[in-house]
Amino acid sequence: MTTEKTFDINVHHVTRVEGHGNIVVNVKNGKLEKCELAIVEAPRFFEAFLRGRSWKEAALITSRICGICSPGHQLTSLKATEDAMGIKVSEQTLLLRKLMVAGSFLQSHVLHVYFLVSPDLVGQPSVIPLASSMPDVVKRALKLKKLSNDICDVVGGRAVHPITMIPGGFTKIPAADDLKKLRDRIVEAIPDIIATVELVAALAGKLPNFTRETEYISLGGGNGEFPLYDGQICSSDAGLTPDKNYRKMTNERVVRHSSSKHTAVNRSSYMVGALARCNNNAGKFNATGKKAAAALGYTAPCFNPYFNNVCQVIECGQIVEDALGWIDKLLATGLKEEPVSVKPRAGTGVGCTEVPRGILYHEYTYDDNGMVVDANCIIPTGQNLANIDEDMKKLVPEMIDAGKSKDDITFALEMLVRAYDPCISCSVHLLDVQFVE
Amino acid sequence: MKPKVAFFDFTSCEGCQLQQLNCEDELLGILAAVEVVNFREATSVRRDDYDIAFIEGSISTPSCVERIRKIRENAKVLVTLGACASTGGLNMLKNFQPLDKVRTYVYGDKAGYFDTLPVRPVDQVVKVDYKVHGCPMDKQDYLETVKALLSGREPRQVKYPVCVECKMKENACRYDYGETCLGPVTRAGCGARCPSNNYICFGCRGLVDSPKTDAANDVLKERGLSAQDVLKKYRLFYGYSEVAE
Numbered sequence: 001m002t003t004e005k006t007f008d009i010n011v012h013h014v015t016r017v018e019g020h021g022n023i024v025v026n027v028k029n030g031k032l033e034k035c036e037l038a039i040v041e042a043p044r045f046f047e048a049f050l051r052g053r054s055w056k057e058a059a060l061i062t063s064r065i066c067g068i069c070s071p072g073h074q075l076t077s078l079k080a081t082e083d084a085m086g087i088k089v090s091e092q093t094l095l096l097r098k099l100m101v102a103g104s105f106l107q108s109h110v111l112h113v114y115f116l117v118s119p120d121l122v123g124q125p126s127v128i129p130l131a132s133s134m135p136d137v138v139k140r141a142l143k144l145k146k147l148s149n150d151i152c153d154v155v156g157g158r159a160v161h162p163i164t165m166i167p168g169g170f171t172k173i174p175a176a177d178d179l180k181k182l183r184d185r186i187v188e189a190i191p192d193i194i195a196t197v198e199l200v201a202a203l204a205g206k207l208p209n210f211t212r213e214t215e216y217i218s219l220g221g222g223n224g225e226f227p228l229y230d231g232q233i234c235s236s237d238a239g240l241t242p243d244k245n246y247r248k249m250t251n252e253r254v255v256r257h258s259s260s261k262h263t264a265v266n267r268s269s270y271m272v273g274a275l276a277r278c279n280n281n282a283g284k285f286n287a288t289g290k291k292a293a294a295a296l297g298y299t300a301p302c303f304n305p306y307f308n309n310v311c312q313v314i315e316c317g318q319i320v321e322d323a324l325g326w327i328d329k330l331l332a333t334g335l336k337e338e339p340v341s342v343k344p345r346a347g348t349g350v351g352c353t354e355v356p357r358g359i360l361y362h363e364y365t366y367d368d369n370g371m372v373v374d375a376n377c378i379i380p381t382g383q384n385l386a387n388i389d390e391d392m393k394k395l396v397p398e399m400i401d402a403g404k405s406k407d408d409i410t411f412a413l414e415m416l417v418r419a420y421d422p423c424i425s426c427s428v429h430l431l432d433v434q435f436v437e
Numbered sequence: 438m439k440p441k442v443a444f445f446d447f448t449s450c451e452g453c454q455l456q457q458l459n460c461e462d463e464l465l466g467i468l469a470a471v472e473v474v475n476f477r478e479a480t481s482v483r484r485d486d487y488d489i490a491f492i493e494g495s496i497s498t499p500s501c502v503e504r505i506r507k508i509r510e511n512a513k514v515l516v517t518l519g520a521c522a523s524t525g526g527l528n529m530l531k532n533f534q535p536l537d538k539v540r541t542y543v544y545g546d547k548a549g550y551f552d553t554l555p556v557r558p559v560d561q562v563v564k565v566d567y568k569v570h571g572c573p574m575d576k577q578d579y580l581e582t583v584k585a586l587l588s589g590r591e592p593r594q595v596k597y598p599v600c601v602e603c604k605m606k607e608n609a610c611r612y613d614y615g616e617t618c619l620g621p622v623t624r625a626g627c628g629a630r631c632p633s634n635n636y637i638c639f640g641c642r643g644l645v646d647s648p649k650t651d652a653a654n655d656v657l658k659e660r661g662l663s664a665q666d667v668l669k670k671y672r673l674f675y676g677y678s679e680v681a682e
Contacts (some may be wrong), residue, residue, distance in 0.1 A: 013477055045553075048538070050531035057673070060639065067573060069450020083552045110460065115479060126480030128473060131465055138465070146461040157634035159459060160452045160573040164634050171635035 005030045007406045011414060021422065023413050024257075025392070030400060035392045037385060037417060039258035047375040055081050055167060055370035057345050062362065062377060066423055068084045068111070070161045071104040071152060072355030073377075075229065080362040081167045084349025085370070093169045094325045098156050098160070101228050101353070102323035103151030107159065109274075109312040110357035113200065114141035117309050120415050121203040129290045131291055137199065144316075147182075147189050151323070154178045168340040176335050180399075183327045186320055190288075193317050197292045200313045204296060206413055207310070212394050214387055215270035217249060218277040219354050226284045226318050228279075228354040234280045236301065237266040243352035246361045250378050262376060262386040263378070269386035272358025273420065274311035275302065289318030303304075305391055306419045312356075319341040323382050344370025357381055357423050381422045388420055440587065443475035445508055447501050448492030448528055448556065452573040453519035454478055454493055460576050470587055489514045489586060492565075495521040495528045497556045509563040516582060517559045518676055520572035524643040525558040527572065527673060532556055545678035567592055572641035572674065575627045595626040598645045599638045603629035611637045612660055616666045620652040640674045 009025035026034040046065055053061060059077040063070040075097055089097075114137070115127045124130060131138045149159040154174045156162025164171045199405020219227040232240045233249050241249055248410065252261040264270065278293070282300035285293060292314045293299070300305065348365040358380030365374040392413060399409045446454060458464065458479075474484040490512035495504055509515055520526035532555045559565050567586070569579050585592035599620040603610075606629055611618035619640035620632060633637050656662060 032530060045531050048534060049527075052532075061530075062675070064450050064452075064572065067450040070450070070452060111455075115458070119481075125482045126473075126476075128468055128480060131468055142461040142464065145459070149459055149461070157636075158573075158630065160455055163631050163636050166636075265568045 003434045004406055005153060009406065009410050011410060011411065013409050023392075023410075023416065023417065025396060025409070025413070027396070027400065031245045032393065032396050034399070035396055036257050037388050037392070039260045039385065047377060050364075050372045053362075053372050055085070055342075055366055055372070058336040058364060058372060058375075059165065059167070060161075060303065062141040065377065065379070067160045068108055069355045069357065069360075069423060071100050071103070071156060071159075071165075072353060072360055074162060074165050075100065076353045076355070076360045076362045077364075078165060078167050079351030079353065080364050081351070081366075082349065083282045083346050084347040084364055084366050085167070085169050085342065086347070087342055089169060091336060092173075092330065092333070092335065094276065095330050096170060096174070096184070097434065098229050098308070098326050099323060099330075100152060101174075102319045102326070103148045103155065103159070103321050105147060105228065105356050106148035106316055108421075109316050110141055110144045110196075111354075113196070113309055113312055114138070114145075116421070117415075117418055118199075118203070120411075120418065121206045128323070130246065140195060144192055144196070145191060150185070150358050151182055154182055166340060168342045171319060172342075173335050173337055176331060179327050179331060179335070183331075186327075187325055190320060193288075193292075193320055196316060197295050197313055198312060200310060201296050204310055207304070208395075208415065209304070210391075210395055210398070210412075210416075212305070212391055213301075213303040214260040214390070215265060215267050216276035216301070217265065217270050217272050217383070218280045218359055219352070220280050224284060226281055226286070226289065226315075228277075229321075233352065233359065235265065235270070236276075236280055238243065243350050246350060246352060246363070246378065250383060252363070252378060252382070258385060260379070260382045260385060264296045264386055269390045270383065271305065271306050271387045272380045272383045274315055274356075275305065275308040276358060277282065277354060278302075278311040280354075285314070286318055288321040289314055292317035305387075308419045308421065312421070328390045357421050358383060379423070381420070384420050384422065387421075388417060391416055441484075441487045441491055442471045442476045442489045442491065443473070443484075443508075443512070444478070444491045445475070445493070445504070446478065447492065447559075448497040449494030449521040449526070451478065451493065451521070453521075453569075453579075456519075456573045456576055456579065462578060463580055464516065467583060485511050487512055489500065489516065491516050491518050491607045492522045492559055493518045494563050495525050495556045495558055497528060497531075497554055499554065502554075505559060505562055506657065513584065514561075515563065515564045516569065516586070517565050518569050518579065519574040520641050520643070522559045522572065522673065523565075523568040523570050525556055528556040528642075530672065532606055533672065534623075569613045570642040571627055575630070576628050577628075590662075595624060596646055597625050598648065599623045599625045599627065599629050599632070599642070601625055603632045603638075605629075606633050608632045614658060617657075617662060619667065619671065621656055622645055622648040623648065636654070640671060643674065 006028050011023040022038040024038050059074040062073045062077045065073050113288050119126050152159035157164040216236040219231035221240050222231035232242050250262050250263045255262050279301040296310045298310055346368045351362045361378040363376040367373050474487050490508050517523040570584050582592040602625045617635040618638050620638040623638050623640045624642040624645040
């Protein structure tokens with residue numbers, strides 16, 4: 001039984017998340033009065049400083065919204081610019097971009113599951129003590145991380161803020177030999193992925209048994225492939241919508257306790273990310289994805305937000321198999337230099353892709369010289385913030401009723417925030433407001 | 438006694454912290470040689486008894502100013518990691534638009550909710566002992582600084598422009614493709630990574646010490662260009678030097 005009926009929880013700068021957020025809870029006489037994740041990251045103002053910059057620089061600049069999601073920001077930015085200027089890309093460019101998506105997802109998921117989440121499940125403050133107590137596990141994580149970074153290095157010239165991806169294609173095409181070597185290393189890494197599935201399956205019992213059904217939004221539709229780069233916007237409540245309608249599928253608004261805006265569509269909040277993607281696209285799992293899902297005890301739809309981490313592991317399996325397919329296609333056709341020539345023109349375009357933390361939208365309006373007139377970026381973490389608040393509002397009273405202590409509640413809340421893998425520096429940037437001169 | 442180290446992030450994309458974690462082959466060796474007492478992104482341990490503080494990000498709010506001053510008081514050695522902390526980085530673009538307009542554009546009539554200041558690199562607020570440059574910082578450059586600090590010697594600092602490294606790699610000059618490249622005046626140390634990937638240098642490592650602007654102007658003149666043609670490009674990462682001049 002909890003001894004306290006009145007208490008406050010203030011977790012200042014939640015650790016093991018990307019960016020700065022505080023958990024604030026006030027309970028008075030056993031009743032929850034206030035419960036929120038306050039976003040205290042310094043505002044970034046990316047949309048404001050994109051204005052007046054060239055179409056060639058948009059991806060380079062938006063990449064700097066977030067280091068860990070930089071390949072995803074670049075790809076989404078490129079799609080928006082290409083949409084605005086009517087630029088079509090080749091099959092080779094498409095496959096190389098998907099490979100970049102694979103590398104960046106694997107990188108992000110491995111980092112999150114091994115470095116940020118697993119310490120909670122084994123009762124450690126960080127991954128550092130695990131380096132001596134579970135050296136094989138840490139070495140496996142580093143090996144997988146290095147492989148995923150090397151995928152991005154080979155394709156993009158660099159894993160953090162890649163260099164080679166430009167509107168219309170690539171400045172440099174990877175050598176076939178380098179892709180073959182990557183292929184061999186991915187095949188070698190499959191046992192490591194299986195070991196990751198087993199590790200998380202063994203620890204999944206420690207995830208809190210908490211459920212709250214919400215609206216799940218991700219990419220959907222497409223050609224039967226698990227959609228990460230192409231497709232339409234898919235809502236578990238409302239079905240498919242073209243990406244042009246993204247504003248209706250987000251409805252950004254400014255709230256007092258967060259320098260990142262909140263969003264909502266058909267309910268008071270919705271969720272994006274690995275759980276949303278798996279819930280909406282479980283029918284498109286490949287053999288490895290299916291095996292991982294079965295081993296981890298995941299069936300769609302799942303309403304436990306803590307299972308977002310489980311879904312990240314499923315996606316690691318899914319991505320590795322898909323990446324092998326994309327490399328095989330590239331090698332079978334033969335890699336060739338494809339000079340890119342773009343004539344900038346005025347227009348508005350929307351780009352939409354999945355990044356590790358969920359669906360990401362960029363929209364730009366360009367003038368005749370290809371200079372940015374207007375910019376809007378809607379970030380996954382921003383879309384999840386309202387949903388995190390709603391989860392906390394259900395979780396805290398449930399735990400109070402079950403007689404849990406303040407420490408238990410605090411721990412469960414920190415784990416909840418981490419489960420969403422929030423990327424706060426990403427989410428703080430914003431806009432949706434017309435500029436008034 | 439192992440040196441106690443701490444990592445702090447300010448206004449940034451946290452990509453430089455990620456670059457540290459991306460040193461997969463060296464990470465366990467580094468962790469064995471130091472004691473990490475504060476690293477919010479990676480651990481729940483938080484202590485203020487550190488010897489070396491690594492700082493990522495620029496200073497852009499009143500609370501950033503307060504926080505960096507405290508860190509300076511606690512740290513024996515303070516090292517900035519990457520462009521945002523070392524030169525202000527891309528965040529500086531904000532300073533070229535009136536602050537109230539920037540805030541209104543992004544937050545509308547709710548602009549007053551969130552404090553913001555003109556962006557500054559860390560050394561404009563507190564003393565910085567060493568800088569690791571780049572956006573993101575280069576892994577080799579970072580490892581060199583860490584190794585030097587742990588063995589009690591001065592980190593090796595490169596004093597020539599990117600053009601030197603680019604020539605050594607035998608890359609074709611980006612100017613010969615009709616592009617404008619900042620290699621002639623940008624601090625090297627990245628191995629000319631962007632030109633080697635057929636992309637221009639956009640100056641993420643900041644101005645080289647005593648840049649040879651005459652020679653850079655000659656390069657521009659030969660192509661019928663003037664300093665004005667590249668100035669806007671400089672602004673991406675040289676914002677603070679531009680304001681200072």
